[in-house]
Amino acid sequence: MSGRPREFNDIAVIEAAMDVFWSHGYEGASAQALVERTGLGRGSLYNAFGSKLGLYHEALEHYQQLGIQIQSRILCRPGPVKARLRELMLWGIDIDLDPVKRRGCMAQFAVLERSGTDPKVEQISRVYVARLEQVLCDLFAEGQASGELATCRPARTAARAFLSSYYGLRLLGRSMPERDFLIDTLEGILTSL
Template identity: 50%
Template structure:
């Protein structure tokens, strides 16, 4: 069937491509860089995926799928209070985004980078990003409802409102994590976000 990439059973090729796209973005990634990182010739690579763009979408989806697995593992820890699970998620994002200010090569989140580079004009990329946001919204909203039922989070505010506030702070943290030189600022964002979940609505 034309127009569809042949699937690699070995995901090592896609994982290698992730590293290149994550570091350079879509536009600045060359075929030569992909061939060097994956260890596959250009003809074989494009015969398998059809184009650089199709490989990029496969890499972005793989990155998101792996991220969702890790996020689910943190958020579904039923042995921990709700706010501690949410804290773990934000701290995970900090580690993922290399928030050590001595690290000059902070790549940020590949999905956030993709949204900034292509989300405004690439429907396929926008759909992938939105799928991830919907996953987070549903999962976190469920957690907040559990927290309200247990009394950990006041039930005076809409769970969806609190969820979207949290997600806004979460993605803001991931963007700032790429450029901020003050790690204390980022830690304060986490504390402020979690504290706001306990604030009753006036």
């Protein structure tokens, strides 16, 4: 005989937990905050996800799945390559400077907070970066083929350089949360392509 069926929606719980972890990080997210936000008791949370860490991993994977979908849609639209890259960076700036939440990128903070001690976070992050890198590599190859982007280095190398600049821009938004400053930085990145 199997156990009693779950009486909650896994995705809704994961999204609620994601909100807590995104706002407070893993260490700063209390069990009580997770219980209050998800509406489940501690026993139900732990039975469903094994532990706070198991729930965190599920939330991080979900966050990254949503993020890669949005970023891929931006980058795979028709139009000039630089316009799509600009739109991606503007999307990141808008999230990072959100006047209500100002949370930045959960994926980046997960790596900063947990990568040295949590191999699962490292693995989740590697998959995410590899997926975004591939979308960017395809876009850079397209831009090089059309003559819009320089061809002095391979598309993968150029995509990785851009990826580094993009992540740097996102982190910079935490210490310099000024839109004009970040837009100037964005324009410098695009000019270097």
